[in-house]
Amino acid sequence: MTSGSNKIDAERYAWAYLNRVIEGPSQALWQLLRSGRDCTEIARGIRARASWLNGVLGQTEARHDWCRWEKDLEIAADYGARLVTPDDEEYPAETFNAAFGFAQLGAERGSGLASKHTGASSPPHSLWVRGNDLRELVAQAVAVVGTRSISSYGKAATEHLVRGLCPAQWTIVAGGAIGIDTVAHSAALAAGGTTMAISACGVDRTYPRVNTKLFNTIASGSHGALVTEYPPETPPQRHRFLTRNRLVAALTEGTVVVEAAWRSGALNTVHWAEGFGKTTMAVPGPITTVGSLGCHQLVKDGRAQLVTSADDVRELLGGIGEIDATGQYEMQFGPDPIQKLSRNELQIYDCTPAHGFPGKQAEQIATEAGMPLGLTVHLLLDLHKNGFIARKNGRFTRTQQND
Numbered sequence: 442m443t444s445g446s447n448k449i450d451a452e453r454y455a456w457a458y459l460n461r462v463i464e465g466p467s468q469a470l471w472q473l474l475r476s477g478r479d480c481t482e483i484a485r486g487i488r489a490r491a492s493w494l495n496g497v498l499g500q501t502e503a504r505h506d507w508c509r510w511e512k513d514l515e516i517a518a519d520y521g522a523r524l525v526t527p528d529d530e531e532y533p534a535e536t537f538n539a540a541f542g543f544a545q546l547g548a549e550r551g552s553g554l555a556s557k558h559t560g561a562s563s564p565p566h567s568l569w570v571r572g573n574d575l576r577e578l579v580a581q582a583v584a585v586v587g588t589r590s591i592s593s594y595g596k597a598a599t600e601h602l603v604r605g606l607c608p609a610q611w612t613i614v615a616g617g618a619i620g621i622d623t624v625a626h627s628a629a630l631a632a633g634g635t636t637m638a639i640s641a642c643g644v645d646r647t648y649p650r651v652n653t654k655l656f657n658t659i660a661s662g663s664h665g666a667l668v669t670e671y672p673p674e675t676p677p678q679r680h681r682f683l684t685r686n687r688l689v690a691a692l693t694e695g696t697v698v699v700e701a702a703w704r705s706g707a708l709n710t711v712h713w714a715e716g717f718g719k720t721t722m723a724v725p726g727p728i729t730t731v732g733s734l735g736c737h738q739l740v741k742d743g744r745a746q747l748v749t750s751a752d753d754v755r756e757l758l759g760g761i762g763e764i765d766a767t768g769q770y771e772m773q774f775g776p777d778p779i780q781k782l783s784r785n786e787l788q789i790y791d792c793t794p795a796h797g798f799p800g801k802q803a804e805q806i807a808t809e810a811g812m813p814l815g816l817t818v819h820l821l822l823d824l825h826k827n828g829f830i831a832r833k834n835g836r837f838t839r840t841q842q843n844d
Contacts (some may be wrong), residue, residue, distance in 0.1 A: 499594020607634025
């Protein structure tokens, strides 16, 4: 696997191989990674059928000889996609750690819905991404899901919510399906916002085909990204949609169900959101139709907060740390660029160690600033991009020129 390749190529090929032969989620693979074994060692072990693989040995019994890592990477590149792994800065480790850590804790305690997710309380070991930086997109993201059999009311309600969320820099996440998902993605684009579609098939496949143009738009420019756990040429199948719902819930701070009947697939995403300790919300609908019965029952059972506007959603998810989209300025004098930062940016900047001092992780800065972790990461990445903050080994400090 490593012949003629440098270390970086070998690791990339190993991750592509693992993505192909292990269809996640795989707790057994994560146990090996956390024990200190790296991706190349595990890949070699799978091909050699090493006994130390434990559960991974059985998981790869049927696919261990699928050695097509180069082809998968080439196909992805042809579609403008890339493989994002835990070794990459783009991999949203903080987001996944919070979500799957909560689910794992609940499973260990045997409590509520979390206990049902025991076998799947592991993050994806790699993702195929076509579009913008994944970590930046999920720094402040909300899922908007619902029925495929959308009504005119559901369409209007979805557009109303999304139009109010995009100016506040919320990434709209959905599964790309016909119905509420499609309207949510389209409304985000129309509002000049960002949106992310989580797919249940390979990055080279388009499902549903009717959304080909929509998906191409999402993946172009600065509009958002298409994301999938599955390698190229993987077809959409029923179980993969359920696994896809797990990602929709894990990558967002909360889930809004706009329209859902009793047995709507959108309710599966709510189950995942609950298992991850995320905020679940539901939009009420007409009591004379069956299309909102699932939403009403969620509220009635106390499993979801009732929301009727973007302000409701932002209040539940953003709290006091929500981005001030109008950029209020406390200091109006002098040419110092620091004085042009918004109130929230300045708060994060002030809580970041000065140049020359030990850096802090995003979690530490969030605690000190009293802001949600997702918002803190979003602001840190913006400040880093604009040259105010330096980032090294997952820690942040102010840059020397702005100190």
